[in-house]
Amino acid sequence: MLGYIASKMPPGRPFNSAHTAAARTAAIDLLEEQGYAAITMEAVAERTGISKQALYRRWKHKRHLVVDAFAEKADLLPDLPDTGTLQGDLQAFLRATFSMLRGTCGMTNRVLFTEALQDPEFLLEFRERHLIRRRRQVSALLQRAADRGECDLPADDTLVDLVLGPVWYRLLLQNAPLDEATADKFAKYFCHLVCSVEPT
Amino acid sequence: MLGYIASKMPPGRPFNSAHTAAARTAAIDLLEEQGYAAITMEAVAERTGISKQALYRRWKHKRHLVVDAFAEKADLLPDLPDTGTLQGDLQAFLRATFSMLRGTCGMTNRVLFTEALQDPEFLLEFRERHLIRRRRQVSALLQRAADRGECDLPADDTLVDLVLGPVWYRLLLQNAPLDEATADKFAKYFCHLVCSVEPT
Amino acid sequence: MLGYIASKMPPGRPFNSAHTAAARTAAIDLLEEQGYAAITMEAVAERTGISKQALYRRWKHKRHLVVDAFAEKADLLPDLPDTGTLQGDLQAFLRATFSMLRGTCGMTNRVLFTEALQDPEFLLEFRERHLIRRRRQVSALLQRAADRGECDLPADDTLVDLVLGPVWYRLLLQNAPLDEATADKFAKYFCHLVCSVEPT
Amino acid sequence: MLGYIASKMPPGRPFNSAHTAAARTAAIDLLEEQGYAAITMEAVAERTGISKQALYRRWKHKRHLVVDAFAEKADLLPDLPDTGTLQGDLQAFLRATFSMLRGTCGMTNRVLFTEALQDPEFLLEFRERHLIRRRRQVSALLQRAADRGECDLPADDTLVDLVLGPVWYRLLLQNAPLDEATADKFAKYFCHLVCSVEPT
DNA sequence: GGGTAATCGAGACGGTACGTCTCGTCTTCCT
DNA sequence: AGGAAGACGAGACGTACCGTCTCGATTACCC
Secondary structure, three states: OOOOOHHHOOOOOOOOHHHHHHHHHHHHHHHHHHOHHHOOHHHHHHHHOOOHHHHHHHOOOHHHHHHHHHHHHHOOOOOOOOOOOHHHHHHHHHHHHHHHHHOHHHHHHHHHHHHHHHOHHHHHHHHHHHHHHHHHHHHHHHHHHHHHOOOOOOOOOHHHHHHHHHHHHHHHHOOOOOOHHHHHHHHHHHHHHHHOOOOO | OOOOOHHHOOOOOOOOHHHHHHHHHHHHHHHHHHOHHHOOHHHHHHHHOOOHHHHHHHOOOHHHHHHHHHHHHHOOOOOOOOOOOHHHHHHHHHHHHHHHHHOHHHHHHHHHHHHHHHOHHHHHHHHHHHHHHHHHHHHHHHHHHHHHOOOOOOOOOHHHHHHHHHHHHHHHHOOOOOOHHHHHHHHHHHHHHHHOOOOO | OOOOOHHHOOOOOOOOHHHHHHHHHHHHHHHHHHOHHHOOHHHHHHHHOOOHHHHHHHOOOHHHHHHHHHHHHHOOOOOOOOOOOHHHHHHHHHHHHHHHHHOHHHHHHHHHHHHHHHOHHHHHHHHHHHHHHHHHHHHHHHHHHHHHOOOOOOOOOHHHHHHHHHHHHHHHHOOOOOOHHHHHHHHHHHHHHHHOOOOO | OOOOOHHHOOOOOOOOHHHHHHHHHHHHHHHHHHOHHHOOHHHHHHHHOOOHHHHHHHOOOHHHHHHHHHHHHHOOOOOOOOOOOHHHHHHHHHHHHHHHHHOHHHHHHHHHHHHHHHOHHHHHHHHHHHHHHHHHHHHHHHHHHHHHOOOOOOOOOHHHHHHHHHHHHHHHHOOOOOOHHHHHHHHHHHHHHHHOOOOO
16 A cells, blocks of 8 residues: 555646745745735746746736735634633634734735735635635634523624624724734624624 | 916816816726726726826826726715614614615725725825725714713724724625625624623 | 928827837847847847837837848849840849848848748748849849840740749858859850740 | 667667657648648647657757658659650659649748758758759759760859759749749750850 | 666746737827 | 827736656566
């Protein structure tokens, strides 16, 4: 049973995975150093020494590279410690989330969002592959509270929108900080809100 | 004393205001017909018969034209009838808002948001000139409820973020409809949320 | 009666004719310095400081530029002094032609021929715009002799092919020099040949 | 003593000779179907199912493949029946030659010529390996006439150039057909020409 | 039958040029 | 003067083909 690991290897010379990583890194670095408009296939190629053709072999379009480069970083998710109460859970989740969004992850998510708004196809993918994971965390958190009898859950995902909407709103508009105090305040408000839900 | 009425008029031939309007319309039409990427100075020039130079005389950059073109349409705001209760007010506001966002105004706002995410300078302007007007409506609504004694208000704008965040979240991600049922549900939830606020 | 020369000028900024000339020159220089493969739109652009777009505005494809650049040089034609005899005329024509083909004009013609062999469309143009001029010279020369009663002319252009064929053959294959002695020899032979023609 | 025929066989897996033939055929087919520019290593590889590497193992460069593919077909030479007179010989030779050049052989020779014009090294080879054979035929033909006393021969190959020049001229430029009538006319003219030659 | 040496298909790789596009500016003539 | 027409420099886009290299798998001879 030795060969069966390698048996799935496709024919032909494999991608140089160092290149794949280098290109992703370059895209991220370009954003941080010179801003969104500096993310350019040409620049990535020059900076990494990878030929343009090699880039286009991996990623069909510029957008694909950008998305892929930032996807990884965007997907950092907090742990979901069970604090025993909904408010405790929410507070822990929001504190951790805000903390990440204050760092590179925040910028990264803004980039992905920017791309998503310009490409309907990617918007779908962005929702289904990335955003959904955070939504599921919130769902799980609420479900746990419902199981404890702390609240009822509506049939749809409305509550999740209510929790995450303000987070994205602040992240994208940068109109107010995403600090711990805000996390705690949001947690408290959501807790009241959620607990007031009646079955539909 | 002939000249003093026109004395503020700049020297030289004045702009043809029909052109200004035509360019704005063309930008909007291009978006609707072929999508965001089709909004091009070149395309606007061709479609309107206005020379590129004339466009650049009015708007310094492409973004300026886009912003200007969509600003008008984006700023439609609902009336704020006083229904006597916070939930009634919220429901009326959200129903009206959702109704507008389902139309051209929604798409328009998505475009402006897209531009804002790509241009920090414009983001500021977008927030201070456009978004703030809707925020003020929500503030006014909440203030009215506070005056009635229905709720307390925190020192900052947190509540406004909580109300508008989910709206923008849905508008931008298009993950769920902005229909009347949702408006009502949102209104109910917010009402509970807001009324649970304690002074800070 | 002032404006009628310029009255046909098209609207808009006119081409910078210095650029047009510079590009043509650059193409020729590149050939001479580094060979045919060095004639590159990119290289022409860099060397002249003209943007690629400006080049493509004038010449639809690279081939068009090449053709145009070399057409001028390729089209140098000898005078046709009337020496009074066919052999004298032929000798003068061939000496002058060989002389030119030994210089830049020869290389230029080889380049154009190379292009023509690779592009049927251009072959046609090459024949009708360039080659035909030299053919007409030979025709004129022969016609003059016929008018003098030195020879008859066949209905078609066979004789022209017989005169110019060997010239091109030597130019392209470079199997033998195009010197004065050869010119004289060719002239003598052709004279005999032509004078032996009987009406068809 | 079985092995001594194969004893020169190099170690390792031998070339698949079917592939060698297939590639040659593909090159020819590509020319016929889509023209000269379509002859591409990539296209040959795809069309034959042979990997590019396998092609480059056989032929060092694209030109080598092209030349090799077309060389075979280009070398068809007519028989040289002795008709007893120079004109008869010339006529037979030209008729046969034209006949071949009207077919694949003509196209093939145009391709080789095209390559030769782009590669001085190959030009030499083309002349010495291919063109020379036809030149020798003409030489032989003239020698025969000289032996018969029909004409004198100059010291150099001028006469051969005069005979073959127009043929190539017409083949390459495709300005006039290579039909039997032309062959006959050429033969008659050449005969007069050749017979007028005086020793130099 | 195992070792050696070359082939094979598949396909990634760097390089280089292609021809296109949009941006924002500049230059011409016309009204 | 304004305005249309459109050339201009800059520079990214995505594609094509070149000739090379890297995989694992497959023949062939030889010992």
